[in-house]
Amino acid sequence: MQFLENIRLAFTSVLANKMRALLTMLGIIIGISAVITITTIGSSIQKTLTNTFNSLGSANYFDVYSQINYEYVEDVYSFTYKEEDMLSREMLNELVETYPDYFSLDLTDGFGSSELRNWKDQSVKVAVTGIIGNVNNSGLKLLAGRDINYQDNINHKHTIVVSDLFVSQYFPPDTNPLGQTITLELEKTGQTEDFVIVGVFELPSLYSKYAYEPGMKDIDKVTFVYVPLDTMNNLLHQENSYYGYADIYYNTDYDIDMLQNILQEFFTEQYEKAEKPYMTVYIENMQKQMGMINSVISVITIAISVIAAISLIVGGVGVMNIMLVSITERTKEIGIRKALGAQNSSIRMQFVIEAILICLIGGIIGIIIGLLNGLSIGLIAKTAITNIYPEYADLFTITIQPSVPAIIISVAFSVMTGVFFGYYPANKAAKMNPIDALRYD
Amino acid sequence: MSRTVISMKNIIKRYYIGKPNELQILNGISLDVHEGEFVSIVGQSGSGKSTLMNIIGALDRPTEGSYLLNGIDISTLDDAELSRIRNQEIGFVFQTFNLISRTDAVRNVEMPMMYAGVPRKQRLKRAMELLEIVGMSDRASHQPNELSGGQKQRIAIARAMANKPSILLADEPTGALDSRTGRMIMDLFHKLHKEEGTTIVLITHSPELAEETQRIVTISDGSIIADTGVRDNAVS
Numbered sequence: 001m002q003f004l005e006n007i008r009l010a011f012t013s014v015l016a017n018k019m020r021a022l023l024t025m026l027g028i029i030i031g032i033s034a035v036i037t038i039t040t041i042g043s044s045i046q047k048t049l050t051n052t053f054n055s056l057g058s059a060n061y062f063d064v065y066s067q068i069n070y071e072y073v074e075d076v077y078s079f080t081y082k083e084e085d086m087l088s089r090e091m092l093n094e095l096v097e098t099y100p101d102y103f104s105l106d107l108t109d110g111f112g113s114s115e116l117r118n119w120k121d122q123s124v125k126v127a128v129t130g131i132i133g134n135v136n137n138s139g140l141k142l143l144a145g146r147d148i149n150y151q152d153n154i155n156h157k158h159t160i161v162v163s164d165l166f167v168s169q170y171f172p173p174d175t176n177p178l179g180q181t182i183t184l185e186l187e188k189t190g191q192t193e194d195f196v197i198v199g200v201f202e203l204p205s206l207y208s209k210y211a212y213e214p215g216m217k218d219i220d221k222v223t224f225v226y227v228p229l230d231t232m233n234n235l236l237h238q239e240n241s242y243y244g245y246a247d248i249y250y251n252t253d254y255d256i257d258m259l260q261n262i263l264q265e266f267f268t269e270q271y272e273k274a275e276k277p278y279m280t281v282y283i284e285n286m287q288k289q290m291g292m293i294n295s296v297i298s299v300i301t302i303a304i305s306v307i308a309a310i311s312l313i314v315g316g317v318g319v320m321n322i323m324l325v326s327i328t329e330r331t332k333e334i335g336i337r338k339a340l341g342a343q344n345s346s347i348r349m350q351f352v353i354e355a356i357l358i359c360l361i362g363g364i365i366g367i368i369i370g371l372l373n374g375l376s377i378g379l380i381a382k383t384a385i386t387n388i389y390p391e392y393a394d395l396f397t398i399t400i401q402p403s404v405p406a407i408i409i410s411v412a413f414s415v416m417t418g419v420f421f422g423y424y425p426a427n428k429a430a431k432m433n434p435i436d437a438l439r440y441d
Numbered sequence: 442m443s444r445t446v447i448s449m450k451n452i453i454k455r456y457y458i459g460k461p462n463e464l465q466i467l468n469g470i471s472l473d474v475h476e477g478e479f480v481s482i483v484g485q486s487g488s489g490k491s492t493l494m495n496i497i498g499a500l501d502r503p504t505e506g507s508y509l510l511n512g513i514d515i516s517t518l519d520d521a522e523l524s525r526i527r528n529q530e531i532g533f534v535f536q537t538f539n540l541i542s543r544t545d546a547v548r549n550v551e552m553p554m555m556y557a558g559v560p561r562k563q564r565l566k567r568a569m570e571l572l573e574i575v576g577m578s579d580r581a582s583h584q585p586n587e588l589s590g591g592q593k594q595r596i597a598i599a600r601a602m603a604n605k606p607s608i609l610l611a612d613e614p615t616g617a618l619d620s621r622t623g624r625m626i627m628d629l630f631h632k633l634h635k636e637e638g639t640t641i642v643l644i645t646h647s648p649e650l651a652e653e654t655q656r657i658v659t660i661s662d663g664s665i666i667a668d669t670g671v672r673d674n675a676v677s
Contacts, residue, residue, distance in 0.1 A: 005555055016543055336539045339500065340600070341528020341556045343521055434500050438539070 002346060003353075010354040013326070014361070021358055024322040027315020028362030028417065029369065032410045034308035036370020037377070039406035042301030044378055046294050047401040053290060060252050061106060062263060062283050065245040069271075069280035085279050086242040091270045095248070096150070098266070102259055104150070106133030106247040111232050112187025113222065118170045125222045126166060128184060130229030133249060135161055135201050145178045145199030153230040160184075160195035163203045163223040184225075188236055195227060210391075256285065305406070312413065315362070316421040323355050323425035334429050335437025348423075348430035355422020356415055363414025370410075371402055445509075446607050446640050447474035447497060452506035454492050454663075466492045468663040469506065474608070474642065478671065479634045481643040481651035484660035491612070493660065494644045498533060498610050499526045511607050528556050532601030536613035538593040540585040546596045547572065547581040553603040564603075571599035574637075575629060591622035598629060602639070609633070609641045615650065627653060 014021045066086040073079045096103050111128040118124050134147045143164055152159045160182065162170075167177045177197045185192050203223060212221050233241060250259045260283055267281040327334065334347060378400035385392060454467040466489045474480055484490040495501040496508060499515055500523075508515045510530055518526065527533075532553075540549050547568045554564035572578040575595040585593055594614060601609055611630065615623030627650065633639045643654060651657045659667040 002555060002558070012543055332539070333541055336541060337552070337556075338524065339498070339527060339533050339539075340553045341524050341604075343524045343556070345521075346556060435495050438500075438535075 003349070006346075006350045006353045007357070009350060010357040013354055014357055020322065021361075024318055024358055025315075025362030025365065027318045028312065028359050028414060029315075029366040031309060031312035031315050032363045032366025032414065033369035033373060034311065035305045035410060036367050036402070036406060037373040038304045038308060039301055039403035040371060040374025040400070041377055042297055043401045043403040043406075044374065044399060046297050047399040048397070049293065050290065051397055051399055053286070060287065061247045061249045062260065062285050063245055064248055064263060064267070065282045065284070066243075066279060067282050069278050072280075073278050079278070081279060083242050085276055086244055087246050087267075087281070089241050089243075091267070092243075092246055092248075094270070095263075095266055099262065102251055102254060102262065104133060104249045106249050107131070107229055107243065108133075109229055109232070109241070111227075111236075114184040114187065116170060116182060116184070119172045122169075122219055124166070124169045124219065126162075126184070126225045127222055128187070128232075129224050129226050130232040131226045132229045133247075135199075135226050139204065140201040141204075143200045143202050145197070147199055148226055148228050152228040156231045156234045157228060158193060158195045158231060159198045159228060161199040161201060161226040162197055163225070164200055165203045165208075165218065165221060166223050166225065167200055169219055169221075169223075184227075186232075186235065191235070193235060195225075201226075256288065260285065301403075309413070312417060316359075316417040319355055319358055319417065320421035320425060322358075323351060323422055324428070326354070327351060327425050327429040330429075331432065331437050331440040334432050335434050335440065338432070338434035339438060344430040347432075348426045351426030351429050352419060352422045355426065356418030359414040359418035359422075360411070363411055366414075367407055367410055374402060375400055444476040445473055446476050446478075446511060447472065447642075448507075448509040449473070449496075450507045452493075452496060452503045452508060454489075454496065454501070455504045466663050467496075467503070470660075470663070470665055472658065472665065472668075474640065476607075476640055477634075477638050478656060479630070479641045479643070479654045480656045480658060481645055481654040482658045482660060483645055483648060483651045485646060488660045489663040490644050490646075490660050492663075494610060494612055494642075497608075497642060498531050499523045524556075528553055529604055530607045532603070532606035532609045534594070534597050534601050534609065534611040534614045536616040538585070538590070538597045538617070540593055540597060540600075542585055545582050545584050546577060546588070549585070549596055550600045550603055553600060557604055567603065568599070571602055572596070574602070574633075575599045589622070590618050591625055594618065594622075594626050595629060598626070598633070602633070602637075607640060609639050610644075611641065612644045613646070614643070616645075 064087065068076060068079060068081060070076055092105055092107070096105055107130075109130045111130055113125055113127050116124045116126065131148050132150065132153050134149075135142065142161075145161070148159060148161055151157070162177065162182075167175070170182070171177055171180070177200055180197050181194050182197065183192050183194050208221075248263065250256070263283055264281065271277060271279045337347060378398055382398045385398070449470055449472045452467055452470040452472075453465065456464045456466065458464060470493060482490050482493065492501070496503050496515075497510075499510065499518075502516050502518075502523075506516070510526065513526065513530075515523070515526065533539075540546075541552065544552075547565065550568040550571055551564045554567060559567070569578060569581065572581055575598055577592060577595050577599065580588060580592060580596070585596075588596070598609075598614075601611075609630075614630070615626050618626060630641055630643070631653070634641055641654075643650070645651055655673075656671050657667070657669045658665055
């Protein structure tokens with residue numbers, strides 16, 4: 001009851017001295033808006049990086065590199081290793097067979113191009129890529145049918161996934177491409193093989209934009225087709241293949257550190273079994289690296305915010321100063337209230353609430369200004385990138401993301417500033433002697 | 442005999458202005474005021490009547506002596522309890538009205554009830570009744586700076602009556618008013634005394650005003666030099 005009355009009173013008193021209240025708030029406004037501007041920029045950079053990164057394809061994989069075991073090899077400078085020492089298909093196959101729930105492979109290999117004749121007898125060229133894993137791991141979206149899967153590879157199936165552009169190039173309009181057979185001529189040997197279309201992916205607009213020259217006719221555009229890697233290896237009689245590095249996708253349901261340990265142990269063991277203790281693997285993970293970049297940005301943001309928050313102390317002292325002036329001005333009022341039976345605690349609450357209100361309004365104005373700052377800086381950055389590097393404009397979708405925790409903390413901090421710097425003047429008011437206060441002019 | 446509201450025994454008030462200089466303002470005042478009395482306390486300035494008023498109004502504690510207000514010993518109470526006594530038992534009317542600025546008439550009247558924790562609706566109702574009694578109900582939403590002195594004083598009287606106090610303590614209530622408005626305020630006190638049975642203590646330096654009351658207590662140099670007792674021939 002009295003609390004609400006005090007809020008009303010505080011509003012009346014702030015409104016009665018608008019200019020003074022605004023000047024008092026200025027310190028708080030500057031402090032809070034600086035903090036919000038910085039945190040908005042920080043979290044926008046993080047969000048933009050994450051978005052850009054995610055748009056480039058799934059990040060849920062480990063890059064596994066084969067490399068010399070520096071702990072084992074003494075003379076690292078003169079030591080060289082052979083192709084057979086790198087990651088073999090056998091090893092990789094064993095990995096996914098041992099841990100089918102954790103890992104899946106993502107290997108690709110180019111097999112040159114192949115020319116086909118379409119229904120109008122025009123030439124259509126495709127680039128043949130062998131794949132283990134999913135096309136959508138490379139950031140491609142399936143429009144129809146299914147992906148090339150592990151079974152296709154094991155069983156050396158003649159399956160193929162083509163682009164939507166290829167469908168329009170090759171087939172008459174309104175043909176369902178799924179289940180249709182196309183014949184490819186393998187560049188290496190010249191042999192021809194039939195493949196059944198099992199899926200169609202969408203050619204990404206970014207890819208179309210950068211891969212083809214402007215004005216190129218659709219019919220002349222070469223697109224990728226995906227076939228099982230092992231089918232190709234089998235057709236070309238390539239028994240085993242070796243990789244300097246492999247992308248190994250993981251199941252995100254499991255802990256990433258645990259999975260990385262399993263990988264490291266698995267390959268170390270494999271090399272031991274193969275009696276190649278001089279080899280090991282080095283594992284990298286983009287998600288983890290992103291996390292590190294993000295935490296660096298967070299630390300920088302927090303550090304700068306703390307510096308900006310120092311101005312809040314200056315603002316708080318301003319509030320305290322003006323509250324002291326205010327209670328001196330209103331000594332008589334305090335005396336009257338005491339004569340009418342106001343308890344010391346009521347008077348104290350009245351002035352603390354007034355200080356909180358000043359700080360809170362200042363804080364809210366600061367948050368709004370900070371958000372506007374963040375927004376305009378984001379827009380400026382966007383315009384700058386679009387104008388200076390138009391070719392990257394699509395790649396960097398600048399996302400302006402205000403930091404919600406920072407806003408909540410700012411509001412709480414404003415209230416705390418009000419309590420902290422308002423308490424001393426309020427207490428001084430509360431302890432006034434009513435007789436002296438009444439006599440004050 | 443009606444109930445005793447104020448019972449003062451040998452009240453002494455000293456101020457200490459530095460160690461050796463002590464200033465004794467009241468030299469053993471003994472005074473009883475009964476329920477329903479209209480008493481005036483008269484004295485020249487410097488006679489100690491303001492100090493006496495502060496003690497009666499529970500704004501200050503006596504240095505020595507006992508003061509029972511409605512049977513409660515004021516001299517032993519702490520600040521919070523004194524606040525409660527001022528809120529519940531005393532209604533102040535000041536020479537300079539002392540309304541809270543930027544706060545309309547009805548909220549000024551509500552203020553003592555707010556500090557007493559009376560619910561909003563109830564105190565609004567009571568405030569309007571009081572404004573009716575003092576003839577100011579049409580000015581309820583006016584701010585103090587929109588009112589004349591007499592109007593302000595009537596609102597101050599309504600405010601003083603808010604919590605139905607045991608005594609109405611008026612300190613030179615007509616001092617800042619012209620004689621015609623002063624007359625109206627005095628008439629209002631007489632009306633409250635007669636119709637509501639309010640106990641009124643009027644502090645004044647003016648013998649003419651004092652003459653209107655039932656009982657005149659005269660103070661000089663911190664002592665009571667005359668007390669007429671309750672008279673029937675008071676002018677009204």
